[in-house]
Amino acid sequence: MKLTLRVWRQQNAEAPGAMATYEVDGISQDMSFLEMLDTLNEELILGGDEPVAFDHDCREGICGACSLVINGDAHGPERTTTCQLHMRSFDDGDTIDIEPWRASAFPVVKDLVVDRSSFDRIIQAGGYISAPTGTAPDAHATPVPKPDADSAFEHAECIGCGACVAACPNGSAMLFTSAKVNHLNVLPQGAPERETRVLDMVATMDDEGFGGCTLTGECATACPKGIPLPSITAMNKEWLRATRKVRR
Amino acid sequence: MPDLSDYTNYRTGEPLVDAKAPTGPVAERWDTRRFEAKLVNPANRRKHTVIVVGTGLAGGSAGATLAEQGYHVIQFCFQDSPRRAHSVAAQGGINAAKNYRNDGDSVHRLFYDTVKGGDFRARESNVHRLAEISVEIIDQCVAQGVPFAREYGGLLDNRSFGGVQVSRTFYARGQTGQQLLLGAYQALSRQIAAGNVELHSRTEMLDLVVVDGKARGIVARDLVTGKIDTYFADAVVLASGGYGNVFYLSTNAMNSNATAIWRAHRRGAWFANPCFTQIHPTCIPRTGDHQSKLTLMSESLRNDGRIWVPKAKGDDRPANRIPEDERDYYLERVYPAFGNLVPRDIASRAAKNVCDEGRGVGPGGQGVYLDFAEAIERMGRKKVEEKYGNLFDMYARITAEDPYETPMRIYPAVHYTMGGLWVDYDLQTTIPGLFAIGEANFSDHGANRLGASALMQGLADGYFVLPSTINDYLARNPHTEEIDAGHPAVAEAVAETEDRLNLLLAVDGDRTPDSFHREIGELMWEFCGMARTEEGLRKALGRIPQIREEFWRRIKVPGTGEQFNQSLEKANRVVDYLELAELMCLDALHRAESCGGHFREESQTPDGEAARRDEEFSYAAAWEFSATGDAPVLHKEDLVFEYVHPTQRSYA
Numbered sequence: 081m082k083l084t085l086r087v088w089r090q091q092n093a094e095a096p097g098a099m100a101t102y103e104v105d106g107i108s109q110d111m112s113f114l115e116m117l118d119t120l121n122e123e124l125i126l127g128g129d130e131p132v133a134f135d136h137d138c139r140e141g142i143c144g145a146c147s148l149v150i151n152g153d154a155h156g157p158e159r160t161t162t163c164q165l166h167m168r169s170f171d172d173g174d175t176i177d178i179e180p181w182r183a184s185a186f187p188v189v190k191d192l193v194v195d196r197s198s199f200d201r202i203i204q205a206g207g208y209i210s211a212p213t214g215t216a217p218d219a220h221a222t223p224v225p226k227p228d229a230d231s232a233f234e235h236a237e238c239i240g241c242g243a244c245v246a247a248c249p250n251g252s253a254m255l256f257t258s259a260k261v262n263h264l265n266v267l268p269q270g271a272p273e274r275e276t277r278v279l280d281m282v283a284t285m286d287d288e289g290f291g292g293c294t295l296t297g298e299c300a301t302a303c304p305k306g307i308p309l310p311s312i313t314a315m316n317k318e319w320l321r322a323t324r325k326v327r328r
Numbered sequence: 329m330p331d332l333s334d335y336t337n338y339r340t341g342e343p344l345v346d347a348k349a350p351t352g353p354v355a356e357r358w359d360t361r362r363f364e365a366k367l368v369n370p371a372n373r374r375k376h377t378v379i380v381v382g383t384g385l386a387g388g389s390a391g392a393t394l395a396e397q398g399y400h401v402i403q404f405c406f407q408d409s410p411r412r413a414h415s416v417a418a419q420g421g422i423n424a425a426k427n428y429r430n431d432g433d434s435v436h437r438l439f440y441d442t443v444k445g446g447d448f449r450a451r452e453s454n455v456h457r458l459a460e461i462s463v464e465i466i467d468q469c470v471a472q473g474v475p476f477a478r479e480y481g482g483l484l485d486n487r488s489f490g491g492v493q494v495s496r497t498f499y500a501r502g503q504t505g506q507q508l509l510l511g512a513y514q515a516l517s518r519q520i521a522a523g524n525v526e527l528h529s530r531t532e533m534l535d536l537v538v539v540d541g542k543a544r545g546i547v548a549r550d551l552v553t554g555k556i557d558t559y560f561a562d563a564v565v566l567a568s569g570g571y572g573n574v575f576y577l578s579t580n581a582m583n584s585n586a587t588a589i590w591r592a593h594r595r596g597a598w599f600a601n602p603c604f605t606q607i608h609p610t611c612i613p614r615t616g617d618h619q620s621k622l623t624l625m626s627e628s629l630r631n632d633g634r635i636w637v638p639k640a641k642g643d644d645r646p647a648n649r650i651p652e653d654e655r656d657y658y659l660e661r662v663y664p665a666f667g668n669l670v671p672r673d674i675a676s677r678a679a680k681n682v683c684d685e686g687r688g689v690g691p692g693g694q695g696v697y698l699d700f701a702e703a704i705e706r707m708g709r710k711k712v713e714e715k716y717g718n719l720f721d722m723y724a725r726i727t728a729e730d731p732y733e734t735p736m737r738i739y740p741a742v743h744y745t746m747g748g749l750w751v752d753y754d755l756q757t758t759i760p761g762l763f764a765i766g767e768a769n770f771s772d773h774g775a776n777r778l779g780a781s782a783l784m785q786g787l788a789d790g791y792f793v794l795p796s797t798i799n800d801y802l803a804r805n806p807h808t809e810e811i812d813a814g815h816p817a818v819a820e821a822v823a824e825t826e827d828r829l830n831l832l833l834a835v836d837g838d839r840t841p842d843s844f845h846r847e848i849g850e851l852m853w854e855f856c857g858m859a860r861t862e863e864g865l866r867k868a869l870g871r872i873p874q875i876r877e878e879f880w881r882r883i884k885v886p887g888t889g890e891q892f893n894q895s896l897e898k899a900n901r902v903v904d905y906l907e908l909a910e911l912m913c914l915d916a917l918h919r920a921e922s923c924g925g926h927f928r929e930e931s932q933t934p935d936g937e938a939a940r941r942d943e944e945f946s947y948a949a950a951w952e953f954s955a956t957g958d959a960p961v962l963h964k965e966d967l968v969f970e971y972v973h974p975t976q977r978s979y980a
Contacts, residue, residue, distance in 0.1 A: 131895055226482065
């Protein structure tokens with residue numbers, strides 16, 4: 081396949097950016113999208129240009145590093161991570177626009193790489209169960225009903241890629257935050273910190289500059305792991321419950 | 329440039345006689361060691377700083393636990409977030425001798441299985457400790473909220489895995505590594521918020537600082553600004569993972585690399601059993617030259633999937649057109665007791681053999697079928713979906729084939745490295761104050777790792793072993809002398825790092841870092857991969873110095889060092905692969921026996937199994953660095969088996 085790529089180039093966080101146009105040829109349908117970009121980068125290096133910077137690591141759809149907006153969609157046309165997108169989703173002669181996640185809480189580092197450390201700070205605010213090493217009772221001491229365990233798992237699948245934020249017209253991180261709140265709050269082990277967890281994580285989310293949620297649902301549509309939209313309403317319920325219970 | 333004979337003409341130095349494991353009954357050694365270790369008073373711990381490099385299962389759990397104990401921790405990861413370390417990609421599960429199935433499991437059986445699975449090339453004391461701790465790991469992870477699979481009664485589910493006959497593997501669908509890593513990441517996040525851990529993400533260790541013979545810090549590069557900085561501590565812990573990416577194509581993440589351990593090796597940490605690499609039997613075959621990495625399909629698939637190839641050579645009919653009696657379920661045929669669940673090294677070699685015979689399937693004949701038709705008939709599609717759904721989806725996405733309809737095609741790929749920095753029972757390297765944990769060390773898996781044991785070892789080291797042993801070092805080595813960037817040893821390490829990066833930028837040649845990585849990787853796969861011969865290894869050893877020389881003449885790295893520069897990062901990692909590859913080949917050449925993942929064609933049983941030569945090779949080979957391209961010095965640690973008598977492994 082022969083393709084025209086229009087790629088966001090930006091030297092660093094301070095510099096202004098712009099779209100640059102490149103042609104690539106000899107692209108196989110079996111290539112992953114990132115392997116297609118590898119091909120472009122090899123050519124750029126040999127031509128003495130700087131390759132396009134992009135985040136990627138496991139290339140198996142689980143680490144959450146890859147983060148491209150492709151033709152206006154976070155992770156592109158399929159419901160998967162960018163690294164699991166293959167060129168068979170495109171046609172010969174296509175023009176493809178490639179941009180970084182766009183959100184004020186995710187400043188651009190270079191080209192297609194953004195800074196998502198705000199997500200880490202939301203987790204640091206309460207996305208954990210305080211269980212210092214060595215304090216645990218036997219794993220079977222507290223049975224967890226299967227539906228609760230399954231629900232916890234479903235939310236724990238979040239890979240922290242940030243597609244939800246990139247897809248949201250408000251740049252909101254509600255789906256990400258709610259996934260962690262619901263993973264931990266549904267478990268008996270998470271109960272003692274249930275209220276502080278949701279209050280502190282939501283407060284940090286707001287402080288980090290993420291937008292408000294208007295339940296447009298773009299986040300859940302873009303999520304490569306299928307975190308469901310009702311996750312947000314469940315968190316809102318948790319938050320309301322906590323504000324009534326905890327006087328701060 | 330040294331010629332080949334120089335590098336292979338290594339000297340055997342003094343043996344490693346004391347690995348610091350206590351004597352006495354194996355089941356009491358860990359208690360004994362913990363009791364004998366000196367402790368640091370809780371009030372004094374905050375005065376000690378520990379550097380932890382890496383945030384995977386080993387590093388994340390170690391950083392969190394050391395901080396909980398009261399130490400000041402400085403932690404590094406090259407990813408943008410600690411949550412992305414490659415442990416995240418482990419699929420299948422984690423072993424623990426809980427015996428929740430009441431199927432005859434015990435600590436002793438896990439110990440036995442691991443020593444045997446490792447083909448009698450691991451230290452008994454370490455493996456027994458690992459088996460003991462396995463039980464506590466599950467408790468710890470459940471307390472953290474790790475959502476393991478559960479049954480309708482609310483209790484934890486288990487499954488079986490290759491190389492064993494009990495169900496002792498705990499799992500979270502096909503995402504066990506991710507869930508365990510998030511547990512460690514969250515514990516670490518809690519300590520970051522508490523101010524006990526100072527995290528540097530997007531920061532890569534490029535050298536170790538050794539002062540007066542002790543590890544005192546690291547040189548690291550901020551990958552965003554390019555700034556090279558030094559960090560100091562009372563002890564340094566490397567949890568930087570394995571070195572499988574030396575092969576270019578592997579199941580490792582793209583950025584996983586060997587620089588931290590290799591630089592430590594150059595500074596005096598001996599490197600043990602570098603040739604022990606694991607080739608995982610169930611990966612998705614490559615599709616062409618553009619392939620950048622390989623994707624693993626969890627070994628748990630072998631619980632229900634049946635592996636086969638056509639009986640006839642060159643049979644290119646589609647799988648569903650090949651009648652049952654023309655299929656060869658070769659693992660079930662040759663190993664009736666374990667069937668499709670033989671250990672990884674055996675399953676991988678068997679796949680290679682049938683492909684070499686011309687019976688492979690798919691493009692280039694580099695594949696075998698993993699068929700779920702029988703499982704779907706037996707359990708129903710729904711149950712198969714529940715158990716393996718996400719793996720099937722992943723396969724379908726990559727290959728555009730539906731594994732519910734057509735059998736999967738799989739082929740072996742480099743997956744894990746059992747070798748690593750030599751460590752004693754305390755997980756301390758040969759540099760005092762430098763510890764190595766998880767895949768970065770060589771300690772527990774011998775010549776072959778059993779499935780679901782990497783997660784177990786990473787977490788055992790990080791949550792339980794290191795936090796109990798590092799106290800002893802810190803208590804005995806109170807550092808009164810402060811060091812800073814002006815110290816000659818520090819200035820030297822920084823200058824060397826800067827010179828290396830500047831040189832990479834200055835060559836301005838005509839080949840990309842990736843092209844060299846691919847070249848060394850292909851060479852290693854051909855000559856130091858699934859089957860090795862003296863002739864092939866000598867060939868590789870002749871070629872590697874030439875590639876190295878060409879690298880420094882022709883490498884091209886655009887941009888500058890004072891910026892985010894992924895080409896520079898890559899090129900610098902390739903520099904180290906080009907040295908490590910040489911040591912791997914030398915180790916493989918010197919070990920003229922087959923054991924576990926190391927298969928020397930000259931040493932096999934009449935029916936083609938790996939033939940160990942215990943009289944000559946029952947030792948761990950620890951290599952001491954001398955200079956680039958110069959022969960290293962071999963130090964042997966003899967392995968003594970008091971409990972598990974070495975036998976020819978049999979899974980028939």
